[in-house]
Amino acid sequence: MATALIIAEHDGSTLNPATAKCVACARDLPDTQITVGVFGDSSADVANAAAQLDGVSHVAHVDNPANTQPLAAILAPQVAALAADFDYVFGPSTTFGKDLMPRVAALLGVNQISDIMAVSGAREFKRPIYAGNAITTVSVKPDYKIVATVRAASYKAVAEQAAVDVESKALDVTLPDHTRFVSVQSGASDRPDLQTAPKVVSGGRALGSEEAFSIIFGLADKLNAAVGASRAAVDAGYVPNELQVGQTGKIIAPDLYMAFGISGAIQHLTGIKDAGTIVAINKDEDAPIFEIADIGLVGDLFTVIPEIEAAL
Amino acid sequence: MDKIIVGLKRVVDYNVRIRVKSDGTGVDTDGVKMSINPFDEIALEEALQIRERGDAKEVIVVTIGTADAQQQLRTGLAMGADRAILLETGDQIDPLSAAKAMLKLIEEEQPGLVLLGKQAIDNDNNQTGQMLAALWGRPQATFASKVELQGDKAAVTREVDAGLETIEVDLPAVVTVDLRLNEPRYVKLPDIMKAKKKPLDSRPFADLGITTDDAFSVTHYAPPEQRSKGVMVDDAATLVAALKEKGLI
Numbered sequence: 329m330a331t332a333l334i335i336a337e338h339d340g341s342t343l344n345p346a347t348a349k350c351v352a353c354a355r356d357l358p359d360t361q362i363t364v365g366v367f368g369d370s371s372a373d374v375a376n377a378a379a380q381l382d383g384v385s386h387v388a389h390v391d392n393p394a395n396t397q398p399l400a401a402i403l404a405p406q407v408a409a410l411a412a413d414f415d416y417v418f419g420p421s422t423t424f425g426k427d428l429m430p431r432v433a434a435l436l437g438v439n440q441i442s443d444i445m446a447v448s449g450a451r452e453f454k455r456p457i458y459a460g461n462a463i464t465t466v467s468v469k470p471d472y473k474i475v476a477t478v479r480a481a482s483y484k485a486v487a488e489q490a491a492v493d494v495e496s497k498a499l500d501v502t503l504p505d506h507t508r509f510v511s512v513q514s515g516a517s518d519r520p521d522l523q524t525a526p527k528v529v530s531g532g533r534a535l536g537s538e539e540a541f542s543i544i545f546g547l548a549d550k551l552n553a554a555v556g557a558s559r560a561a562v563d564a565g566y567v568p569n570e571l572q573v574g575q576t577g578k579i580i581a582p583d584l585y586m587a588f589g590i591s592g593a594i595q596h597l598t599g600i601k602d603a604g605t606i607v608a609i610n611k612d613e614d615a616p617i618f619e620i621a622d623i624g625l626v627g628d629l630f631t632v633i634p635e636i637e638a639a640l
Numbered sequence: 641m642d643k644i645i646v647g648l649k650r651v652v653d654y655n656v657r658i659r660v661k662s663d664g665t666g667v668d669t670d671g672v673k674m675s676i677n678p679f680d681e682i683a684l685e686e687a688l689q690i691r692e693r694g695d696a697k698e699v700i701v702v703t704i705g706t707a708d709a710q711q712q713l714r715t716g717l718a719m720g721a722d723r724a725i726l727l728e729t730g731d732q733i734d735p736l737s738a739a740k741a742m743l744k745l746i747e748e749e750q751p752g753l754v755l756l757g758k759q760a761i762d763n764d765n766n767q768t769g770q771m772l773a774a775l776w777g778r779p780q781a782t783f784a785s786k787v788e789l790q791g792d793k794a795a796v797t798r799e800v801d802a803g804l805e806t807i808e809v810d811l812p813a814v815v816t817v818d819l820r821l822n823e824p825r826y827v828k829l830p831d832i833m834k835a836k837k838k839p840l841d842s843r844p845f846a847d848l849g850i851t852t853d854d855a856f857s858v859t860h861y862a863p864p865e866q867r868s869k870g871v872m873v874d875d876a877a878t879l880v881a882a883l884k885e886k887g888l889i
């Protein structure tokens with residue numbers, strides 16, 4: 329029986345849904361027992377939530393005041409110590425996992441498989457390269473510890489199960505003091521989360537200003553949708569960076585994605601390829617986004633949005 | 641600090657639409673435009689600005705790649721780097737080995753800061769900087785959108801899923817840069833001429849004595865599943881009706 333360790337992502341009290349998607353990926357590994365590793369500070373609630381993810385057989389819980397904030401330099405030596413006995417070590421392909429997992433891999437002396445989209449076998453995986461323009465099948469030689477990040481948009485979160493055992497672990501590792509958390513600034517809102525929302529309304533450069541972007545927020549609120557944006561809109565300062573969708577922003581898979589005034593650059597499309605239905609509104613009938621949109625409408629977004637709202 | 645090392649990878653230009661070869665053995669890169677990885681240009685711009693502010697004396701650009709990559713190093717020199725090092729190899733170097741090679745240069749050069757891109761847009765690995773920091777036993781500040789040097793420390797703002805996170809790291813450290821850190825300068829013709837005289841030290845990667853990692857092999861390349869072109873509708877009412885029919889709103 330092989331063993332997989334999934335590194336949980338959380339904010340101290342709640343488990344990030346990306347963790348349940350990593351578990352879904354690990355469940356595709358043949359004959360593998362799944363442990364979730366929860367590294368935090370007073371994070372019992374998170375460990376208990378992890379214990380209820382369907383397919384998990386064990387939770388290893390490491391509480392340490394040094395783990396209040398998820399700093400890769402602090403977490404990596406602990407994860408590497410815990411990972412010693414596992415065949416697979418997976419983390420989510422979120423900024424948390426992308427920051428942490430390669431540091432873990434290097435401490436374990438291995439390369440990492442980034443962004444697993446599919447498990448093709450015990451030692452064979454699919455992952456995208458060139459902004460998703462090519463999908464490679466990567467095969468890993470025997471007896472090589474497989475450290476990987478899992479592309480969350482490729483998986484559906486596993487369901488819940490009756491809680492399994494949570495084991496508290498004390499790890500004997502020296503932690504560095506060269507890296508310190510200062511602050512985090514987020515435009516926290518009551519709106520649905522971009523990474524998990526079933527509906528996303530997104531705006532591009534065409535919005536023209538921060539004030540004008542409010543038309544996107546207005547429609548999103550009427551649809552109970554999350555708000556996204558193109559890089560051009562973020563660069564121009566219309567919305568904060570955490571709303572960026574695409575190769576270097578968030579890769580999302582909502583049931584409905586509505587793009588207003590977004591041209592459809594490949595770096596943007598990479599972020600929405602797994603969306604259920606893509607709707608594009610653009611005043612240029614030749615905009616590349618129409619090539620991949622399920623429903624397209626040529627028009628000026630500033631007139632179309634009020635019309636949509638009126639028709640709801 | 642004295643020196644900043646910047647990693648420049650030669651990659652297929654971001655405007656090129658990559659195609660997978662029909663036999664699934666690779667992607668077609670014949671004759672396509674090659675450029676400096678866009679993130680690395682931003683890393684270099686940051687290093688140059690730090691030097692111009694007087695916080696560093698020398699900026700060294702480093703590439704692991706083929707002899708052709710001299711072209712990208714020359715561009716880096718034309719942007720303003722002081723000297724270049726090419727670790728020449730015909731092979732694709734895995735991120736762990738790239739990090740080991742950079743560590744060797746770090747041991748030689750003793751930089752106060754290493755600036756890399758957050759990811760190379762060919763393999764989209766997003767690993768090298770984190771691995772280098774681990775092997776070096778130094779801090780990492782990934783996905784940076786702001787770097788403030790404060791003596792022997794740096795405050796780095798990072799673009800994370802939750803928003804903007806600021807961390808403080810002791811120097812030396814590895815910083816990997818995100819797109820909004822700065823806007824790289826354009827290279828001017830006289831700078832290209834000047835760059836020809838700047839030192840470019842080319843040495844065989846093999847001389848470093850690093851055994852590269854052969855654990856991964858790519859057995860197949862496939863084009864992504866294509867989304868088919870959908871329907872065009874004439875007005876907002878038809879659009880809303882279609883979405884209602886699909887049960888999406």
Ligand SMILES: Cc1cc2nc3c(=O)[nH]c(=O)nc-3n(C[C@H](O)[C@H](O)[C@H](O)COP(=O)(O)OP(=O)(O)OC[C@H]3O[C@@H](n4cnc5c(N)ncnc54)[C@H](O)[C@@H]3O)c2cc1C
Pocket residue numbers: 531532533534557558559560561572573574575576577578588589590591592593594595596599609610611612615627628629630654678679761
């Ligand atoms: C390394 C790299 C990574 C990148 N990563 C990302 C990423 O993660 N995400 C991302 O989005 N981009 C990314 N980009 C940038 C990408 O290449 C594009 O520049 C960007 O997506 C363009 O944003 P846009 O569509 O909003 O703007 P534009 O391309 O300028 O398009 C604006 C569109 O709005 C339309 N329009 C204008 N006015 C109206 C109106 N009144 N009503 C309706 N339509 C209107 C226009 O016809 C046009 O099609 C990246 C680029 C690089 C080099």
Ligand SMILES: Nc1ncnc2c1ncn2[C@@H]1O[C@H](COP(=O)(O)O)[C@@H](O)[C@H]1O
Pocket residue numbers: 646647648649650677679680683702703704705733735738755756757758759760761763764765766767768769
């Ligand atoms: N062969 C290389 N030569 C120079 N720099 C590299 C090389 N490979 C990776 N890097 C640096 O590491 C960053 C991240 O690369 P990667 O981990 O491959 O996505 C790049 O943006 C470069 O700054």
